[in-house]
Amino acid sequence: xxxxxxxxxxxxxxxxxxxxxxxxxxxxxxxxxxxxxxxxxxxxxxxxxxxxxxxxxxxxxxxxxxxxxxxxxxxxxxxxxxxxxxxxxxxxxxxxxxxxxxxxxxxxxxxxxxxxxxxxxxxxxxxxxxxxxxxxxxxxxxxxxxxxxxxxxxxxxxxxxxxxxxxxxx
Numbered sequence: 671x672x673x674x675x676x677x678x679x680x681x682x683x684x685x686x687x688x689x690x691x692x693x694x695x696x697x698x699x700x701x702x703x704x705x706x707x708x709x710x711x712x713x714x715x716x717x718x719x720x721x722x723x724x725x726x727x728x729x730x731x732x733x734x735x736x737x738x739x740x741x742x743x744x745x746x747x748x749x750x751x752x753x754x755x756x757x758x759x760x761x762x763x764x765x766x767x768x769x770x771x772x773x774x775x776x777x778x779x780x781x782x783x784x785x786x787x788x789x790x791x792x793x794x795x796x797x798x799x800x801x802x803x804x805x806x807x808x809x810x811x812x813x814x815x816x817x818x819x820x821x822x823x824x825x826x827x828x829x830x831x832x833x834x835x836x837x838x839x840x
Contacts, residue, residue, distance in 0.1 A: 682808045685795070688716070694807045698793045699726035701809055704736045705790035707822050711744035711782050711800050718756045727759060731766040739767040742825050744782055746771055746832040757835055764836070770829035786818050794818055 685694050695717070699706070706727075710717075718727065731737055741760075743749060746769060749757050760767040772782070785800035792812040797805035808814055 682806055682811050682814055684804070685807045686804045688803050691795070691797070691803050691805070692716070692720070694795050695787060696720075696722055696726065697809060698787055698789050698795055698807070699723060699730070701791050701793050702726070702730050702789040703791060704730065704733050704738065706730055706739045707788040707819065707826070708739075708741045709784070709786050709822055709825065710741060711785060713743060713745075713749040713752075713754050713756060715752060715754065719754060724755055724759060727756070727767070731759075731763050737766050740822075740826060741767070741769045742772055742776075742822070742829050743769050743832060744772060746835050750835055760835060769832040769835055770826065771832050772825055773828035773830065776825045776828060786822070788815055788819055788822060 685691055718724070727739065730739060741756075746757075757769075760769055776782075783799050783801075785797040785805075787795040791810060792815050793807075793809045794811065794815045795805060795807040796818060797803075806814075
């Protein structure tokens with residue numbers, strides 16, 4: 671597995687363009703120890719589906735007793751129909767990789783438009799509009815990550831399990 675090129679500066683920086691976002695996403699996954707939180711209005715085909723990203727997600731999932739990957743996904747049915755590789759991983763590791771759908775009160779235009787990835791080393795990637803490849807990121811920025819984590823926790827508590835993604839044991 672190759673190590674992504676990450677800047678020496680851990681501070682907040684603007685990210686723009688699909689390649690920069692993919693590189694930042696991989697760097698955040700590589701920096702994660704045990705816990706990961708994601709808020710995704712939709713699951714794009716090119717996000718969390720590369721071999722390197724899936725390898726990092728598997729590593730996090732089997733990292734130990736406290737391993738936890740939580741995803742609030744706005745449209746799980748679309749991800750299932752498209753056969754996204756992250757859904758396959760979630761079906762194979764349901765106790766560690768959990769996916770929920772947002773509750774009715776969390777479907778405001780602002781909340782549903784934004785996407786974020788938060789790790790347990792105070793790193794984050796925040797895209798105010800998930801359809802655009804522009805946002806901000808930091809590998810270590812606790813004060814910047816805190817409001818996003820608080821909002822994620824509130825959304826997660828109200829969210830419902832995405833039962834349509836559960837694998838059928840036939």
